[in-house]
Amino acid sequence: MTEKITFSRITKSFAGSFSATKLLSDVDIALHGGKVILLTGENGTGKTTLLRILAGLLKPDFGTVNFGATDEHWKHARKRLLKNVMYLHQRPYMFEGSVSRNMALAVPGSMSRKQTRERVNQALEWGMLTRHALANAKTLSGGQQQRVALARAWLRQSPIMLLDEPIANMDTQSSARTIKLLHQLKHANTAILICSHNYQIFDSLVDRHVELANYQLTEAQSIKADNRVPR
Amino acid sequence: MDALNLLFSRDVELWEIIGISFRVSCTAILSASPFALGIAFILAYFNFIGRRLLISIFSTLLAFPAVVVGLVVYILLSSQGPLGDWRLLFSQTAMIIAQIILCLPILISLSHAAFQANDHHAWETARTLGIPGFRAFLIIIYEVKFGLLAAFLAGFGRIIAEVGASMMVGGNILHYTRNIPTAIALETSKGNFSQGIALGIVLLLLAFILNILLQYFQGRGKSSP
Numbered sequence: 001m002t003e004k005i006t007f008s009r010i011t012k013s014f015a016g017s018f019s020a021t022k023l024l025s026d027v028d029i030a031l032h033g034g035k036v037i038l039l040t041g042e043n044g045t046g047k048t049t050l051l052r053i054l055a056g057l058l059k060p061d062f063g064t065v066n067f068g069a070t071d072e073h074w075k076h077a078r079k080r081l082l083k084n085v086m087y088l089h090q091r092p093y094m095f096e097g098s099v100s101r102n103m104a105l106a107v108p109g110s111m112s113r114k115q116t117r118e119r120v121n122q123a124l125e126w127g128m129l130t131r132h133a134l135a136n137a138k139t140l141s142g143g144q145q146q147r148v149a150l151a152r153a154w155l156r157q158s159p160i161m162l163l164d165e166p167i168a169n170m171d172t173q174s175s176a177r178t179i180k181l182l183h184q185l186k187h188a189n190t191a192i193l194i195c196s197h198n199y200q201i202f203d204s205l206v207d208r209h210v211e212l213a214n215y216q217l218t219e220a221q222s223i224k225a226d227n228r229v230p231r
Numbered sequence: 232m233d234a235l236n237l238l239f240s241r242d243v244e245l246w247e248i249i250g251i252s253f254r255v256s257c258t259a260i261l262s263a264s265p266f267a268l269g270i271a272f273i274l275a276y277f278n279f280i281g282r283r284l285l286i287s288i289f290s291t292l293l294a295f296p297a298v299v300v301g302l303v304v305y306i307l308l309s310s311q312g313p314l315g316d317w318r319l320l321f322s323q324t325a326m327i328i329a330q331i332i333l334c335l336p337i338l339i340s341l342s343h344a345a346f347q348a349n350d351h352h353a354w355e356t357a358r359t360l361g362i363p364g365f366r367a368f369l370i371i372i373y374e375v376k377f378g379l380l381a382a383f384l385a386g387f388g389r390i391i392a393e394v395g396a397s398m399m400v401g402g403n404i405l406h407y408t409r410n411i412p413t414a415i416a417l418e419t420s421k422g423n424f425s426q427g428i429a430l431g432i433v434l435l436l437l438a439f440i441l442n443i444l445l446q447y448f449q450g451r452g453k454s455s456p
Contacts, residue, residue: 087355108361109363
């Protein structure tokens with residue numbers, strides 16, 4: 001499992017009709033196993049863009065990635081990012097079919113049917129979803145779908161997880177369940193980056209709080225100083 | 232009545248014509264589909280220079296007249312043409328080539344629309360789940376299966392009933408390249424309406440079944456959340 005992954009000088013602008021709109025400029029961020037970073041920022045500052053770049057889903061104009069040895073250009077590290085980083089959309093996408101099928105898709109294709117079934121059952125239990133195993137995943141509530149997505153991530157054993165507004169539009173009970181699962185992932189040494197407007201709710205979970213403003217990341221003031229992780 | 236008698240009297244010639252039609256058109260659509268799916272997928276999920284232009288070109292090709300496709304393939308395959316050495320003119324292979332060209336734009340455009348209508352998060356989710364590219368592609372195909380089936384049926388409907396290209400590059404040779412539309416054209420010009428009507432009934436019936444299936448799959452595609 002990757003203990004630390006460092007992204008440096010991430011720069012991204014989007015081409016407009018007449019000029020380019022700058023979103024990120026020389027952003028540096030390091031993710032550590034078992035540590036949670038909270039990312040906040042106003043709407044339109046590029047939080048989702050940054051998360052998608054870190055996940056290997058969106059090509060930056062420039063940026064390097066270091067998995068612990070040497071700096072690699074993002075383009076060359078992309079495959080490794082896709083393999084190691086899991087990105088959870090604000091409204092997770094549910095594939096056609098049952099919750100079990102959605103889980104099974106996260107199991108590596110090399111596993112036997114029996115192994116897959118066992119792993120899926122474990123994930124259903126972990127995500128408190130056993131009684132929904134056969135339900136159509138697309139008909140679940142937002143909170144339940146978020147738990148399916150987290151259970152898929154747990155199944156995949158991604159060393160790094162990026163969550164985009166994981167508890168948006170969720171009731172208190174669902175948020176509490178999601179946070180409980182995130183605590184378990186953190187204890188399993190997963191590096192977690194959460195992008196959210198609601199930072200108080202993640203207080204018990206978060207080790208570092210950064211804010212994206214004026215194209216760059218800065219340390220936010222809300223987090224306990226003794227709990228910070230090195231950058 | 233003569234037409235119905237022909238259909239139910241196991242007229243070998245008539246059923247042979249129907250058989251050739253289905254063999255040629257099924258081969259054409261099955262050969263074109265994987266290629267069309269790949270292009271439609273790339274156009275829907277990847278951003279590259281010229282993408283919009285390509286989409287416009289394929290949309291324009293939807294209106295490409297069958298007889299012009301026939302003319303182009305004829306020129307290419309004729310003995311003086313660049314592919315004349317292949318000696319394919321007036322063969323079923325030539326008809327298949329022409330029909331592939333005819334159904335590709337409709338397959339690509341409708342498959343592209345089906346991929347576009349699906350949530351783009353599907354592809355990202357599959358990739359971020361660590362699913363390898365080709366398996367992720369198959370998963371997305373399963374997600375939009377109804378839209379893709381509708382594209383497949385529309386493409387098949389386009390080529391099974393076309394007359395211009397088959398006539399030009401197939402040559403309407405009995406027992407070999409005579410299919411339903413070219414046979415109808417020939418029998419009508421000869422004044423033999425009963426065989427023309429019998430084959431027309433087959434085509435109409437097929438069009439009816441295809442349309443029912445099309446409506447069904449398009450409805451299923453839209454109703455899935």
